[in-house]
Amino acid sequence: MEFLEGKAKFIESWGKMASDWGINRTMAQVHALLLIAPEAMTADQVMEELDISRGNANMNIRALMDWGLVHKQLKSGERKEYFFAEKDMWTVVRQIIINRKKRELEPMIKALDEIASVEPLTPESEHFCEVVQDIRKFSNKANQTLDTLIKAESNWFTNMFLNMVR
Amino acid sequence: MEFLEGKAKFIESWGKMASDWGINRTMAQVHALLLIAPEAMTADQVMEELDISRGNANMNIRALMDWGLVHKQLKSGERKEYFFAEKDMWTVVRQIIINRKKRELEPMIKALDEIASVEPLTPESEHFCEVVQDIRKFSNKANQTLDTLIKAESNWFTNMFLNMVR
DNA sequence: TTTTGTTTTCAGAATATCCTGAAAATTATG
DNA sequence: CATAATTTTCAGGATATTCTGAAAACAAAA
DSSP states (O other): OOHHHHHHHHHHHHHHHHHHTTSOHHHHHHHHHHHHOSSOEEHHHHHHHHTOOHHHHHHHHHHHHHTTSEEEEEOTTOOSEEEEEOOOHHHHHHHHHHHHIIIIIHHHHHHHHHHTTOOOOSHHHHHHHHHHHHHHHHHHHHHHHHHHHHHSOHHHHHHHHHHHHO | OOHHHHHHHHHHHHHHHHHHTTSOHHHHHHHHHHHHOSSOEEHHHHHHHHTOOHHHHHHHHHHHHHTTSEEEEEOTTOOSEEEEEOOOHHHHHHHHHHHHIIIIIHHHHHHHHHHTTOOOOSHHHHHHHHHHHHHHHHHHHHHHHHHHHHHSOHHHHHHHHHHHHO
């Protein structure tokens, strides 16, 4: 496969996977582009390469910085801002875990805690409470595990994988 | 909190979380409804409770069966079909892992394998190949780990959590 | 076979999400 | 301060996704 074909395919696949996971496709494509860029890029270069508008490029670069996946680089003597992606895969995954946990898992746990105050007075509400308790326990365990994962070192993560498949 | 309020909140939260994760909101709401239903329900009951159309109910119940999260129950002497959700949380999570792995992770790995045939002939393609290799290694490890998880027993999963937070 | 109850399909409508591009805001430079 | 370069915003347009409802298909019962 040619480099340019591979590059296009990589950007496309990364975007596809992201949109399956509820993440803006273009944001993921910008991320893919910066991941494989050997040097930091300007917003103009991103617009050009992905053929998207200035507003779109700006919005998604900013979102990627919010996620902690992309950083700004200022070059002395230049006014333009340059951007580059975090390349260490474990750090990338960790940042994604941190963000999704905060945005999605924690609100869900909060909602479940409130819901858990329902009294099991009827057969219907009794069953309801049981299901909610199960999910609560599960979510809390997942939350704790993710906290541990977030604190863990890269090699620890590798080791966990190896342990599990052994 | 009152039961009916809790029920509504649960269905709403479950749907919200699902749509964050790229899953149809209504599908998740149907799932939530069946999870907390003490008895199997008909499509009509689902339509009624969630205030959705027949077509929508049918489509999403069917999708949930494809995911292995909902099953059909036939009552003797009745023509209507009844549906109930798998309630064991570990089984639910496992089914979701199985499906998403097959639909998303495996195609990504396949794409990466193809992309990996790019030759690192220039500085740009050299860096590209490095990034792709990193992601490939990571994806393959994740894939193996998920295979192990899928085969694992429920209590093993609990133990893993406990091990990790220790 | 005909009737009746039930499920499935799918074109078009409704909605949610994303993108554009030009203007406004911001910031550096002369 | 005035000018120029750059970034940000956001209303309106474009696109993608989801939903409806009625008709078709199917299947049990008469």
